[in-house]
Amino acid sequence: MLVNAKRPASGADELVEQSFLKALSLLEQAHRRLHDVVKDNLERVGERSLTGVQALLLYEIGDSETPASALRARGAFAGTSMSYNVKKLQEGGYLVQSRSSDDRRAVRLKLTPSGKAVRARVQEMFEKQANALEPTASVRRDDLDQLNKTVSRLERFWSDQIRYQL
Numbered sequence: 001m002l003v004n005a006k007r008p009a010s011g012a013d014e015l016v017e018q019s020f021l022k023a024l025s026l027l028e029q030a031h032r033r034l035h036d037v038v039k040d041n042l043e044r045v046g047e048r049s050l051t052g053v054q055a056l057l058l059y060e061i062g063d064s065e066t067p068a069s070a071l072r073a074r075g076a077f078a079g080t081s082m083s084y085n086v087k088k089l090q091e092g093g094y095l096v097q098s099r100s101s102d103d104r105r106a107v108r109l110k111l112t113p114s115g116k117a118v119r120a121r122v123q124e125m126f127e128k129q130a131n132a133l134e135p136t137a138s139v140r141r142d143d144l145d146q147l148n149k150t151v152s153r154l155e156r157f158w159s160d161q162i163r164y165q166l
Contacts, residue, residue, distance in 0.1 A: 041125045058115045059122040068107040
């Protein structure tokens with residue numbers, strides 16, 4: 001008689017798996033929709049040369065000079081070609097990149113006035129949306145706090161999967 005190494009799934013296990021898969025799908029959809037919303041917002045003011053990813057990259061760089069490695073470490077641009085987007089943003093006049101005098105491999109990014117204008121537009125959009133969440137979408141602060149805790153735990157869980165080869 002062969003013994004199945006995998007234990008039969010209980011009803012509760014199946015429900016957790018279904019909820020987990022649904023959450024993964026919703027996270028991916030929300031992330032793509034964020035890019036769409038940012039792109040649409042910029043197009044409304046005549047800025048048609050940027051993708052949503054590129055505009056969010058400008059937002060993440062911020063007002064000061066930022067090491068490219070810091071953006072990668074934050075994980076905000078995993079799955080995108082950051083070097084391609086940095087090159088396109090530099091060609092478009094939205095940012096400048098410079099090499100560190102100490103370590104020629106280290107790249108620092110700084111927004112130009114055009115890049116700062118895009119960043120300000122994205123920040124303004126985020127502020128407007130934050131103020132509209134509860135009245136238009138019934139999303140309260142405690143809902144966001146719980147979402148942030150859950151997503152942080154998922155991120156930590158996945159990091160541990162890699163770190164400890166689970």
